[in-house]
Amino acid sequence: MSEDTREAAGGALDVTGLSVAVGDHQILRDVRFCIPAGGSLALVGESGAGKTMVCRALTGRLARIGAHGLGGSVRFDGTDLLAQSPKQWRRLYGRRIALVPQNSLLSLDPVMRVGRQLDETLRELDPSAPRPDRAVELLDMVHLAGPRQVLRAYPHELSGGMRQRVMIALALAGQPDLLVADEPTSALDVTVQHGILGLLAELRALHRMSIVFVTHDLSIVQRVCDQVAVMYAGSVVESGPAAAMLTAPRHPYTRALVAAHPGTGPRAGQLAAIPGQPRSLLASAPGCQFAPRCPQAAGPCHTEVPPLAPDRPGISLACWHPQDGPL
Amino acid sequence: MPGANRWLKRLGTDLLQAAAIMLLVALLVFLVIRLIPGNPAQQVLGQRATPRSVAALERELGLDRPLLAQLGSYFGGLLHGNLGHSLVEQGVSVRSLVISGLGVTLAVVLAAVLLSVLIGVPFGLVSALSGKSAVDVGVRGVSVLLLASPPFFIGLLLILVLSLQAHLLPAGGWGSGWPAGLKYLVLPALALSCYLGPIVVRAVRQAALEASRQPYVEVTLARGISPRRVVLRHILPNSLLPLITLIGLNIGWLISGAVVVEVVFALPGLGQVLAQAVTELDYTVIQGVAIVSAFVVVAANLLADVAYSLVDPRIRLAR
Amino acid sequence: MSTPLPAADTGAPGPAPARTPPGPGRMRRALMFPGLRRAWGRSMSVRIGASLLILICLACALVPVFWPDAPDNFVTAPFAPPSLAHPFGTDDLGRDVFVRVLVGGRLDITIAVCVVALSCLAGTIIGTCAGASRRRWANLAVARLVDALIAFPYMVVILVLVVIVGPNAQVGPVPRGLTAVLIAFLVLGWTFYARLSRAQAMSIRQRDYIVAAEIVGYPRWRIIARHILPGVVPVAAAYAVADAILTMGALSSFAFLGVGVQPPTPEWGAIMYEGRAYLGSAWWITVFPGVLLALTGFALSLLADGLLPDE
Numbered sequence: 006m007s008e009d010t011r012e013a014a015g016g017a018l019d020v021t022g023l024s025v026a027v028g029d030h031q032i033l034r035d036v037r038f039c040i041p042a043g044g045s046l047a048l049v050g051e052s053g054a055g056k057t058m059v060c061r062a063l064t065g066r067l068a069r070i071g072a073h074g075l076g077g078s079v080r081f082d083g084t085d086l087l088a089q090s091p092k093q094w095r096r097l098y099g100r101r102i103a104l105v106p107q108n109s110l111l112s113l114d115p116v117m118r119v120g121r122q123l124d125e126t127l128r129e130l131d132p133s134a135p136r137p138d139r140a141v142e143l144l145d146m147v148h149l150a151g152p153r154q155v156l157r158a159y160p161h162e163l164s165g166g167m168r169q170r171v172m173i174a175l176a177l178a179g180q181p182d183l184l185v186a187d188e189p190t191s192a193l194d195v196t197v198q199h200g201i202l203g204l205l206a207e208l209r210a211l212h213r214m215s216i217v218f219v220t221h222d223l224s225i226v227q228r229v230c231d232q233v234a235v236m237y238a239g240s241v242v243e244s245g246p247a248a249a250m251l252t253a254p255r256h257p258y259t260r261a262l263v264a265a266h267p268g269t270g271p272r273a274g275q276l277a278a279i280p281g282q283p284r285s286l287l288a289s290a291p292g293c294q295f296a297p298r299c300p301q302a303a304g305p306c307h308t309e310v311p312p313l314a315p316d317r318p319g320i321s322l323a324c325w326h327p328q329d330g331p332l
Numbered sequence: 333m334p335g336a337n338r339w340l341k342r343l344g345t346d347l348l349q350a351a352a353i354m355l356l357v358a359l360l361v362f363l364v365i366r367l368i369p370g371n372p373a374q375q376v377l378g379q380r381a382t383p384r385s386v387a388a389l390e391r392e393l394g395l396d397r398p399l400l401a402q403l404g405s406y407f408g409g410l411l412h413g414n415l416g417h418s419l420v421e422q423g424v425s426v427r428s429l430v431i432s433g434l435g436v437t438l439a440v441v442l443a444a445v446l447l448s449v450l451i452g453v454p455f456g457l458v459s460a461l462s463g464k465s466a467v468d469v470g471v472r473g474v475s476v477l478l479l480a481s482p483p484f485f486i487g488l489l490l491i492l493v494l495s496l497q498a499h500l501l502p503a504g505g506w507g508s509g510w511p512a513g514l515k516y517l518v519l520p521a522l523a524l525s526c527y528l529g530p531i532v533v534r535a536v537r538q539a540a541l542e543a544s545r546q547p548y549v550e551v552t553l554a555r556g557i558s559p560r561r562v563v564l565r566h567i568l569p570n571s572l573l574p575l576i577t578l579i580g581l582n583i584g585w586l587i588s589g590a591v592v593v594e595v596v597f598a599l600p601g602l603g604q605v606l607a608q609a610v611t612e613l614d615y616t617v618i619q620g621v622a623i624v625s626a627f628v629v630v631a632a633n634l635l636a637d638v639a640y641s642l643v644d645p646r647i648r649l650a651r
Numbered sequence: 652m653s654t655p656l657p658a659a660d661t662g663a664p665g666p667a668p669a670r671t672p673p674g675p676g677r678m679r680r681a682l683m684f685p686g687l688r689r690a691w692g693r694s695m696s697v698r699i700g701a702s703l704l705i706l707i708c709l710a711c712a713l714v715p716v717f718w719p720d721a722p723d724n725f726v727t728a729p730f731a732p733p734s735l736a737h738p739f740g741t742d743d744l745g746r747d748v749f750v751r752v753l754v755g756g757r758l759d760i761t762i763a764v765c766v767v768a769l770s771c772l773a774g775t776i777i778g779t780c781a782g783a784s785r786r787r788w789a790n791l792a793v794a795r796l797v798d799a800l801i802a803f804p805y806m807v808v809i810l811v812l813v814v815i816v817g818p819n820a821q822v823g824p825v826p827r828g829l830t831a832v833l834i835a836f837l838v839l840g841w842t843f844y845a846r847l848s849r850a851q852a853m854s855i856r857q858r859d860y861i862v863a864a865e866i867v868g869y870p871r872w873r874i875i876a877r878h879i880l881p882g883v884v885p886v887a888a889a890y891a892v893a894d895a896i897l898t899m900g901a902l903s904s905f906a907f908l909g910v911g912v913q914p915p916t917p918e919w920g921a922i923m924y925e926g927r928a929y930l931g932s933a934w935w936i937t938v939f940p941g942v943l944l945a946l947t948g949f950a951l952s953l954l955a956d957g958l959l960p961d962e
Binding site for chain 2 (some may be wrong): 069095100103104111112117122161162175176178
């Protein structure tokens with residue numbers, strides 16, 4: 006295996022004021038977070054919060070869906086990703102930034118063998134490597150048993166877990182600095198999830214990559230990530246180190262999320278639910294987007310958007326009335 | 333090979349179904365031919381024939397036997413590939429007539445399919461991938477126009493322009509020998525491909541559009557694969573799949589179109605055989621042409637199905 | 652070579668396309684194409700197609716009435732090239748080709764529409780009933796019969812049927828010789844609609860609202876008429892427009908072969924048949940009917956494309 010000898014781990018990501026609109030709808034408003042080189046961030050939120058759009062911004066796939074009204078900046082090791090042309094993106098893909106998508110079955114060409122697709126990626130990213138061996142190496146790295154059979158198989162012949170490992174192998178083929186994983190385990194059942202998460206944690210340590218891990222499931226956040234950013238209705242509402250935030254969150258939405266989760270919430274009694282519906286993309290309220298559902302909403306909440314500001318050491322918060330105390 | 337048994341079983345079912353259809357076809361032809369007014373024996377011998385000679389010919393042709401017996405020998409003959417003899421031309425077997433005609437017709441059809449695919453696929457791809465552009469609109473507009481023009485009209489236009497005015501290609505007739513005979517094939521095949529071509533363009537365009545919207549295209553691009561390679565190695569193969577079924581489905585129309593084109597270009601194909609048989613009321617030949625042409629269509633569809641199931645790994649290897 | 656890939660659909664949610672709910676009024680609504688007016692506004696191809704079609708129909712219907720030359724009159728010098736007096740020239744017998752083409756158009760268009768309408772009606776009903784039938788044998792029998800009929804290249808069948816019916820039969824106002832061709836077209840035409848509707852009906856009957864209706868105990872005919880048929884009709888109608896184009900082409904092809912319309916009745920294919928011997932010298936006799944045929948088919952196609960946007 007080629008030695009991974011990077012002196013300075015690349016992959017520092019700094020997102021400031023990212024705003025994206027698609028059609029008539031503002032999908033992202035002023036998203037802000039940052040990851041140090043080698044760090045790992047979980048992006049958490051409900052469906053519609055804008056997590057996938059952030060992934061698209063990070064992997065240069067905004068143009069394809071007709072996104073416009075781009076504001077803010079996404080700085081990756083100093084380069085503004087929002088300003089990159091498609092040609093420049095081609096140099097970034099796979100080599101600096103890689104994607105692990107959610108649905109592995111839909112993400113592979115169904116009529117081409119897995120081995121050929123792996124081959125194709127290697128030929129593009131690592132032309133010097135002796136290919137059959139390098140492909141087997143990659144599959145070993147993701148702990149796929151019987152790599153040669155896997156290479157000969159078609160995507161639909163593999164199980165979900167195996168396929169997702171293949172996707173991870175494909176993403177790592179070019180030794181990227183940043184891995185963007187868009188709900189990589191949502192389509193898998195729990196036991197398989199466990200394996201994939203362990204794999205990601207191991208690979209992250211091995212390759213010193215930065216990771217952005219998108220998920221809606223709080224319980225798996227701490228297995229892979231140090232930091233968490235909670236998103237609601239297109240903005241980050243609270244972000245900081247995972248451990249601190251998940252034990253003592255202050256934003257009402259984060260608190261509700263943690264309380265509602267069977268694994269992280271208080272043990273006894275009824276499952277807590279968050280009243281109301283996730284915000285509709287069609288209507289956007291002035292002021293804090295969470296106000297219509299927030300038990301604490303009062304005064305400025307309905308008229309002014311709270312800025313994301315440092316609250317406690319390392320934690321940023323966007324709320325006019327943060328809460329303390331047990332959940 | 334995993335799933336081989338299932339595939340074989342499927343093949344078996346397909347074959348049985350095709351056989352059932354052929355049976356029904358043969359039966360239909362038998363019944364319908366018997367509906368043609370007039371007495372074949374009388375027809376052959378002419379108006380001035382004596383009743384006795386007519387009766388003698390009837391006995392010879394087996395036309396006086398009960399219907400079921402005739403049906404029996406009909407099917408018996410079919411199984412041996414025996415289609416009987418021409419009523420009009422003494423001693424000529426229907427099979428030889430039909431096969432020689434079929435050869436020409438199939439040549440035209442195959443050439444048309446080849447042309448349509450070779451021209452249609454690139455145009456379909458370009459049209460799909462160029463977005464909502466002038467190219468797309470242009471290709472689709474021309475496609476629609478060609479599809480609306482029956483092949484015989486295109487054939488006539490081609491003759492007018494390429495033969496009579498420009499003297500580039502012969503206006504008709506047929507010559508054997510290779511490759512000298514090829515020039516007789518060009519215009520007829522071109523005329524016929526004006527029917528299939530637009531259909532191919534439309535199908536490829538649709539398939540390419542759908543393929544390009546699939547997540548795997550986006551993800552493959554995000555792995556750093558060049559757009560050109562994505563088009564050639566991922567979108568193109570997926571766009572070609574529906575063509576197999578499409579061609580199978582259209583064989584009937586193609587043969588029909590070929591028949592008309594043959595008349596325009598005076599080709600000695602199945603059309604000519606049939607036209608002559610119809611004029612002379614040569615029942616056995618008409619019967620033979622009907623059965624064989626239907627057989628070709630059924631066989632082509634079967635082949636297309638089998639080919640498709642072999643080519644698409646999702647079907648080939650289905651658990 | 653950089654090949655730009657098309658933009659995918661915008662992920663932005665928009666108002667869902669209005670879908671008429673299943674129910675008694677749906678059939679009426681489906682038959683009246685409520686989308687027609689909307690389609691006119693929405694799509695350029697509908698506007699062009701419909702306008703062109705109406706133009707051609709009006710021309711065929713009205714112009715010959717006012718035109719100085721009648722289609723059968725031997726007017727002037729034969730083989731006169733196109734001119735102001737005779738926009739399409741004159742043919743071998745000195746008849747004005749322009750008015751002949753327009754009169755012929757009446758025949759072609761009317762017959763194509765009638766044939767397609769009848770085939771569509773018969774085929775859709777048979778196919779839907781077969782597909783929705785609870786008796787498996789009925790369904791299969793129709794399917795095999797349809798498959799067998801479709802297996803024949805239509806050219807072969809029609810020639811045979813024409814021979815059977817007799818080229819000189821006549822029924823009512825239908826011109827001599829055309830009766831046989833019409834009957835032949837009808838005998839074959841319904842099969843495509845039957846196959847299509849059967850498949851569609853079979854897929855619709857799996858749906859929950861049909862199962863619910865069956866459980867509640869609705870009578871079979873009502874389920875078919877009120878709930879299954881409305882889902883089948885749009886698909887059949889879509890095919891009908893394409894079929895109209897092909898039928899017109901086929902009709903002309905037969906006339907061109909000398910089967911069907913007999914001289915001196917003008918019809919596009921027949922005119923081309925008469926003119927084909929003079930292709931080199933008097934090309935206008937053969938070309939103009941064909942151009943009109945293509946234009947009509949083109950208009951129909953545009954109309955179809957616009958009414959049923961597939962992407």
